[in-house]
Amino acid sequence: MNWRDGYIAVDWGTTNRRAFSIGNDGRLIERLADDRGVLAVGRDGFEGAAAEISARFGSAPMLLAGMVGSNRGWSEAPYIDCPAGAPALAAAIHWIEPGRIGIVPGVCQRGAAGADVMRGEEVQAIGAVVAGLVAPDGMLCHPGTHAKWIRMQGGSIAGFTTSMTGEMFSLLSRHGILADQLQGEVKASASFAAGVADALGGKPLLSALFGIRARWLLGEANADASYASGLLIGSDVRASLDGGTSEIALIGAPELCALYAAALGIAGREAVPIDGETAFLAGVRQLTEIL
Known part of the structure; x- marks a missing residue:
């Protein structure tokens, strides 16, 4: 399936879900935001919940990120080690339906720097650099229940702290x-x-x-x-x-x-x-x- 013909992007968190229909020119066509997060859907409800998105946006391929790939989500996607850039994330996508529905892997940190994990923030971090919002060697902070401090190097995630x-x-x-x-x-x-x-x-x-x-x-x-x-x-x-x-x-x-x-x-x-x-x-x- 050709992703350049358009696709659906889904940011699926613990309590909220946001879906975006993207056209073949890369522009946003339509968005959906609701409280159908991972906890609300339940393990057996993800296939139907994804079908609801496709029914609204069409049969374009779908890429999902966030807690939907956790052990409480649709299907557990792997963690990839830092440093992690877009090529490594793309290579480790966890396919629900090969080439059509996939979940972006999380990112992890091991060793002397201390064990740490993230899901969802990695896509924003990579995208912030691509969009020119953050320098390739910049630093990002995601305030929240569990605040993330992400160190970028050459546009890749070099390390982070939660x-x-x-x-x-x-x-x-x-x-x-x-x-x-x-x-x-x-x-x-x-x-x-x-x-x-x-x-x-x-x-x-x-x-x-x-x-x-x-x-x-x-x-x-x-x-x-x-x-x-x-x-x-x-x-x-x-x-x-x-x-x-x-x-x-x-x-x-x-x-x-x-x-x-x-x-x-x-x-x-x-x-x-x-x-x-x-x-x-x-x-x-x-x-x-x-x-």
Whole structure:
């Protein structure tokens, strides 16, 4: 099947699904976005869910990425080792239907750098470089429940780090002794900046978090979720910056990117938000041109 005649690109995550119909000129024809993520579909429902997309967009070949290729998805796609570029990703596509429906592999890291894995972000990272949104040797950050820091080299993924920043804040705000103090809205406020500064300055994270409780008990400070968020994001930034490029590309929800941009600014780095959809579609197009 000739992918140059048009194709369907699907970003299929844990909770959401986005599908794009691409014409033979490479332009976006139509998009679909819904909450039919991996958890909602269930293991036995993927064939039918993919058929729904084809019924809407036509019988073009389909390339899928994200958690649809996990052990909870349609079919488990392999992980390929860093460094990982578009040719390696294309060569390792996991075919559901040979030449017509395939899942992009994930990327993994092993050895002294520490074990790590990603699914979905690899397509955006490759695409961001192809689209000119990120330098071939640049750095990207995907804020979220599990933040990804991706180091590019020559347009390939050289290495990456995953931080449980968002999940840790969620756990702290729902369970344990800080839950009552962390119910307010998180803003890029003076309190947030103070938390970032404390983290960047090397203040021990665990004792700083308990300090939120202690100051509240002693009447020295009001409950403030922003300070706690600043501590966590600041710790993430401090651990993830390696003295390389001064510009960090951010891909993700605007409100989270704004917090990371503020933290990066305090750290003396320039944050450049880029459009995740543009990066994803550029990455898929690069892969289809290799197939």
